[in-house]
Amino acid sequence: MEETMRLENKTVIVTGAGSGLGKAVAVAAAKEGAAVVLADINEDAMNKTAQEIRENGQKALCSQVNVCSQESIGQMLTKAVDTFGQVDALVNCAGIFSSIPFLELTEEDWDRMLDINLKGSFLCSQAFIRQLLNQKTGGSLVFLSSISGYIGFTKSAHYCASKGAVRQLSKAIALEFGPSGIRSNVVAPGTIATPMNDWIIKDPKMHAQSVSSIPMGRFGTSQEIASAILFLISDEAAYCTGAELLVDGGQITHC
Numbered sequence: 258m259e260e261t262m263r264l265e266n267k268t269v270i271v272t273g274a275g276s277g278l279g280k281a282v283a284v285a286a287a288k289e290g291a292a293v294v295l296a297d298i299n300e301d302a303m304n305k306t307a308q309e310i311r312e313n314g315q316k317a318l319c320s321q322v323n324v325c326s327q328e329s330i331g332q333m334l335t336k337a338v339d340t341f342g343q344v345d346a347l348v349n350c351a352g353i354f355s356s357i358p359f360l361e362l363t364e365e366d367w368d369r370m371l372d373i374n375l376k377g378s379f380l381c382s383q384a385f386i387r388q389l390l391n392q393k394t395g396g397s398l399v400f401l402s403s404i405s406g407y408i409g410f411t412k413s414a415h416y417c418a419s420k421g422a423v424r425q426l427s428k429a430i431a432l433e434f435g436p437s438g439i440r441s442n443v444v445a446p447g448t449i450a451t452p453m454n455d456w457i458i459k460d461p462k463m464h465a466q467s468v469s470s471i472p473m474g475r476f477g478t479s480q481e482i483a484s485a486i487l488f489l490i491s492d493e494a495a496y497c498t499g500a501e502l503l504v505d506g507g508q509i510t511h512c
């Protein structure tokens with residue numbers, strides 16, 4: 258019997274698909290049969306992800322998007338629908354991190370963090386949900402929170418605030434659009450080996466210190482986060498909405 262792929266006939270939009278978690282999700286979703294729409298501000302990086310997907314014989318469309326710009330999000334959605342007919346899932350992976358002591362945080366630092374990590378997820382989700390309602394289909398959204406959305410970390414108040422807020426954004430969407438067959442869930446990674454954490458990985462002392470706080474004794478991989486996301490956007494999670502999946506090697510189990 259021929260094995261069916263979990264995301265066959267689905268179109269999945271992945272923001273931040275040029276790097277790290279977004280890239281891993283895009284590649285994994287394509288392997289599961291999805292047509293993938295890559296949306297990243299970094300065109301070169303996004304094109305490399307697309308090339309990898311196409312070399313595997315799978316479908317990828319690139320659209321340069323700044324998640325803070327409604328105009329670029331609208332253009333991406335139009336391109337996606339024109340190419341693939343409809344959209345089915347949105348994975349909000351675009352994001353930034355910076356480590357800044359609280360008293361040194363400027364208003365610009367705060368705005369940039371909240372604009373990309375929170376407002377960007379809001380703008381993409383609103384445009385995506387409008388399209389789902391036009392299509393008269395259900396669909397599914399995944400938001401990237403973090404263990405920083407559950408516990409505090411020093412020198413990252415702005416990041417923690419953005420990741421806590423994203424959890425609530427997802428829950429509110431789950432409530433408002435459950436009746437329309439639209440599911441909204443959160444994945445909260447612990448510390449994952451992506452370019453975002455190169456500054457820790459490249460500092461042996463900091464790396465060892467960081468790993469010592471993780472019961473599983475290592476950083477997670479992008480593929481491990483992609484697996485959790487794929488589950489949530491697939492029909493296997495048809496009854497999951499408003500849920501939050503911590504994928505952190507046990508890092509915050511003591512909290």
Ligand SMILES: NC(=O)c1ccc[n+]([C@@H]2O[C@H](COP(=O)([O-])OP(=O)(O)OC[C@H]3O[C@@H](n4cnc5c(N)ncnc54)[C@H](O)[C@@H]3O)[C@@H](O)[C@H]2O)c1
Nearest residue numbers: 273275276277278298299323324351352403448449451453
């Ligand atoms: N890596 C981790 O340990 C970790 C842990 C918890 C949560 N997260 C979250 O997961 C998400 C992805 O993180 P990552 O590790 O893959 O980071 P990354 O830096 O490897 O990739 C982020 C991607 O987002 C893109 N991007 C940044 N600003 C953008 C914008 N304005 N518009 C469109 N694209 C933009 C970048 O170009 C990049 O390709 C982030 O929201 C991050 O906060 C990561």
